[in-house]
Amino acid sequence: MLTVTSRSTLAEMKAQQNKGLLARHPWHFALLVFALVYGWSFMKLEVDPIMFLKGFPQMGGLLRRMWPPDWAYIPAMIGPLAETAQMALLGTTFGGILAVPTVLMAARNVNSNRGIYLAARTVMNFIRTMPDILLAALFVPVLGVGPLAGAAALTLFSFGIICKLSSESIEAIDPGPLEAMDAVGSGKLSQIAFAVVPQILPQFTAHVLYVLEINVRVAGILGMVGAGGIGMWLNTSMALFQYRKAAAIILMFFVSVMLIDYASRKLRERLI
Amino acid sequence: MIRLENVTKNFPGGVQALKDVTVEIEDGDFVVIVGMSGAGKSTMLRCINRLVEPTSGLIYIDGVDITKVRGNDLRKVRAKIGMIFQTFNLVKRSSVLKNVLSGRLGRTPTWRALLGLFPESDIELAIECLDKVEIRDKALVRADQLSGGQQQRVSIARALCQEPDIILADEPVASLDPPTSHVVMRDLKRINRELGITTLVNLHFIDLATEYADRIIGLREGELVFDGPASEVDEKTFAEIYGRPIREDDLRGGVVEDSSTDELAGSGAYSD
Numbered sequence: 001m002l003t004v005t006s007r008s009t010l011a012e013m014k015a016q017q018n019k020g021l022l023a024r025h026p027w028h029f030a031l032l033v034f035a036l037v038y039g040w041s042f043m044k045l046e047v048d049p050i051m052f053l054k055g056f057p058q059m060g061g062l063l064r065r066m067w068p069p070d071w072a073y074i075p076a077m078i079g080p081l082a083e084t085a086q087m088a089l090l091g092t093t094f095g096g097i098l099a100v101p102t103v104l105m106a107a108r109n110v111n112s113n114r115g116i117y118l119a120a121r122t123v124m125n126f127i128r129t130m131p132d133i134l135l136a137a138l139f140v141p142v143l144g145v146g147p148l149a150g151a152a153a154l155t156l157f158s159f160g161i162i163c164k165l166s167s168e169s170i171e172a173i174d175p176g177p178l179e180a181m182d183a184v185g186s187g188k189l190s191q192i193a194f195a196v197v198p199q200i201l202p203q204f205t206a207h208v209l210y211v212l213e214i215n216v217r218v219a220g221i222l223g224m225v226g227a228g229g230i231g232m233w234l235n236t237s238m239a240l241f242q243y244r245k246a247a248a249i250i251l252m253f254f255v256s257v258m259l260i261d262y263a264s265r266k267l268r269e270r271l272i
Numbered sequence: 273m274i275r276l277e278n279v280t281k282n283f284p285g286g287v288q289a290l291k292d293v294t295v296e297i298e299d300g301d302f303v304v305i306v307g308m309s310g311a312g313k314s315t316m317l318r319c320i321n322r323l324v325e326p327t328s329g330l331i332y333i334d335g336v337d338i339t340k341v342r343g344n345d346l347r348k349v350r351a352k353i354g355m356i357f358q359t360f361n362l363v364k365r366s367s368v369l370k371n372v373l374s375g376r377l378g379r380t381p382t383w384r385a386l387l388g389l390f391p392e393s394d395i396e397l398a399i400e401c402l403d404k405v406e407i408r409d410k411a412l413v414r415a416d417q418l419s420g421g422q423q424q425r426v427s428i429a430r431a432l433c434q435e436p437d438i439i440l441a442d443e444p445v446a447s448l449d450p451p452t453s454h455v456v457m458r459d460l461k462r463i464n465r466e467l468g469i470t471t472l473v474n475l476h477f478i479d480l481a482t483e484y485a486d487r488i489i490g491l492r493e494g495e496l497v498f499d500g501p502a503s504e505v506d507e508k509t510f511a512e513i514y515g516r517p518i519r520e521d522d523l524r525g526g527v528v529e530d531s532s533t534d535e536l537a538g539s540g541a542y543s544d
Contacts, residue, residue, distance in 0.1 A: 176361035180427075183321055184434055185350030185378025190385035194374045198365045 066247035073248045077233060081252055084229035085260070087147050087222070088215035091154020096208045098155070099162040106163065107170040109178065110196055124167070128160035132218045136227040147228030150219060157218065158211045165207040166200065173199040202271045209264040216260050220253050273299055274320060274438065274470065279329030281315050281494075289315040290326070291494040299437075300468045302461060304475050304485035304502070308514055312494040313474040317440045320472070321353045322346060333438070351378025354431025354469075356441040356460075360423045364416035368407070368426050371415050372398040375433030394433075401429040405459055421452035428459055432467075439463070441473040445480065450526025453477075457484045477524035478510045 014024070022029055041047075105111045105120035135153035143149040177195035186194070223231025230249055237245040274297040281290040289312045297303055305313045318324035319331060322338065330337045338349050354375070362371045376394050377385055384390065402408045405425035410418060415426060424444060431439055441460060445453035457473075461484050464471040475481050481488055481502070488505050490498030490513035498505075498513050507518050514522070 174364070176357065176359050177363045179323065180355070180357065180361035180430070181374065181377060183323060183350060183353070183355040184375050184430070185347035186374070187347065187377070187382050187385075189382050190377045190380065193386050194366070194370070194377065195363055198363050202365075 062243065065243040068244065069247035069251055070242075070244040071248065073245045074252060077230065077249055077252055080223075080230040080233050081256060083147050084219045084223075084231070084253075085216060085256065087150040087154055087227075087229050088212060088219040090151040091219070092158045092208060092212045092215050094151075094155040095158025095160075095211065096162055096204075098159045099166060100204075102159070103163050103166045103170060104192060104196070106167050109171055109173070109175060110192065124160070124163045127156055128164055130156065130160070132157045132222070133225060136222045137225045140226045145226040145228075150222040150227035150229055153222060153227055154215050154219060158208075158215060161211050161214070162204075162207050165210075166204050169200050169203040169207075170196065206268045206271050209268050213257075213261050213264050216257055220257075273297065273332070273334060274472075275330075275332040276316070276319070277330040277332070279316070279319055279326045279331060281312075281319065281324060282327045289494050290319070292329070293491075293494075293496050295489060295496060295499065297470060297472065299470055300464070302464045302471045302473075302484065302486045303489060304473045304481040304487075305489045305491060306475055306478065306481050306510070306513060307491035309476060310493075311491040313476075313491055314442050315494075316491065317355075317442050317472060317474055320438070320440060321350050321355060323355075347378055351434060352437045354434045354436035354439040356424070356427050356431055356439065356444045358443040358446045360420075360427045360447075362415040362423055362426055362430075364414070366415060367412055368402065368415055368418070368429075369395075369398055369411040371426055372401055372411075372429045372433050375401075375430040378434060397435075398429070398433050401432040402426075404432060404463065405429050419452075420448050421455055424448060424452075424456050425459060428456070428463070432463065436469060439469050439471045441471065443474050443476070445475070445477070445524070450524050453480065453524050454526060460484070477522065478507075478518065479523045479525065481505075 102120050102124060105116050106124055108117060111117050111120075132153060135156050136150060139149035139152045143152055173196065177199070178191065181191040181195045219229050219231075220234075221231045223229040223233065224235045226232065230253060234246055234249045234253075237243075237249065276293055276295050279290055279293045280288070282288050291312075293312075293316065305316060307313050315324050319326045320333075322341075326339060329339070331339050333349065333352075338346075341349055363374070373390055373394060375398075376390060380390065380394070399408060399411060402411055405428050407418075407422055407425050407429070410422065410426075415423060418426065424447075439460070444460065445456050448456060457480055460471060460473065463469060473484075482505055485502040488498065488500060488502050489496065490509070492513055492515055498509060510518050510522070
């Protein structure tokens with residue numbers, strides 16, 4: 001009879017576990033699968049390293065045609081740039097406002113109603129699967145070409161990310177105060193206001209600021225599908241081969257993103 | 273008067289925390305419930321304010337069975353019962369005053385609570401409650417700035433702010449050092465005497481139980497195995513309740529001269 005005694009070697013114990021070939025060599029199998037998937041992807045996409053290298057000088061040519069940027073174009077672009085920032089700001093704000101009730105309903109430690117919980121989770125997960133550009137492309141035919149469609153798309157996009165980040169922080173809060181509020185006979189909303197909000201407010205605000213940073217970038221390209229903002233102008237100047245104008249737009253955008261990131265990061269550091 | 277009638281609690285998974293417990297507590301009594309961890313002390317306390325739903329049995333408070341009440345009626349029952357927890361269960365990021373005021377949530381309309389518009393009389397009451405536990409001057413300090421002993425006194429003030437008929441204290445000193453434990457027990461006892469609030473305290477330290485209790489109830493494996501005045505209790509009784517000889521760590525030890533010793537609290541020197 002086979003028995004593992006206290007003096008069995010590790011190899012003997014492994015042999016005793018009587019696992020299949022796959023279970024005994026998981027890493028080898030994982031590598032094999034990766035190799036197959038990568039090889040298949042390269043062939044499918046016709047990735048050609050020579051082509052890739054040949055394309056590089058073209059990039060240099062593009063950069064040369066962009067330089068110097070058309071500085072005179074900048075004043076005309078301040079309006080569209082502001083519009084981009086406004087889209088990002090509105091989208092983040094409304095997304096954040098919509099996220100608050102949803103995220104509370106989607107936290108098991110706050111909402112004990114299983115039906116509402118599942119409904120909130122479903123809405124969250126569904127909206128999160130939609131990429132930003134797709135949302136914008138869906139809103140343009142409904143709300144018309146322009147920043148309104150962009151702001152609407154960013155609202156849903158922000159809603160998705162804020163929900164995802166914040167529902168995890170809500171479920172991780174200290175349950176003690178929740179229990180204490182139950183014990184004093186508090187109603188659900190008062191309990192949320194006194195025991196949940198103070199615990200998650202710093203993280204929630206940090207998440208909203210982080211989403212604002214993402215939204216400024218996203219707002220910059222939404223114009224390419226007609227959803228307002230500076231992306232529309234960038235698209236046009238590229239299509240008309242006005243590379244120096246495009247360069248001015250890209251530079252302006254670059255500087256604004258840096259400034260907003262910096263301000264947001266400083267604010268977030270103070271919060272946590 | 274509180275009356276538990278054949279109260280049984282089975283937790284999912286087959287753990288029987290309370291077995292057919294019948295007991296009566298007179299108004300104004302200071303009762304200590306002793307037993308080892310897992311004996312059902314905490315479950316018994318939490319059945320009285322329905323933080324735990326008894327599986328069977330009835331619980332009368334002033335002649336009214338509270339095991340069936342729901343919604344607003346349950347909130348009204350809980351509003352009259354203060355609870356003190358081992359881990360204080362304060363909202364750490366909120367001020368002491370806000371924590372104490374949260375004791376009023378059982379009687380505050382939701383709109384007032386959400387806007388933070390407590391009546392002037394509630395705020396005065398909250399300050400008065402802080403005065404009763406001698407930390408009035410900490411009202412505007414954030415709760416996490418206080419020592420452990422001070423935090424437990426804030427939670428006593430929160431319970432007092434409910435203007436309760438009953439106070440339930442679940443291992444109120446288990447997170448505190450010996451001198452602070454005595455300060456908190458003395459506060460509870462004084463409040464019981466001065467205001468006539470019926471007080472039930474769970475303890476596993478037998479020296480604290482005999483020193484402060486009027487009456488001692490012993491639980492072992494969910495069964496009531498002792499019930500009598502504290503004066504009748506000696507080490508043998510405890511050995512019977514615990515089902516084993518009494519050990520060093522069943523004693524809290526330490527005697528306190530005056531409340532200024534509380535400043536030692538939170539230093540970690542004695543903390544367990």
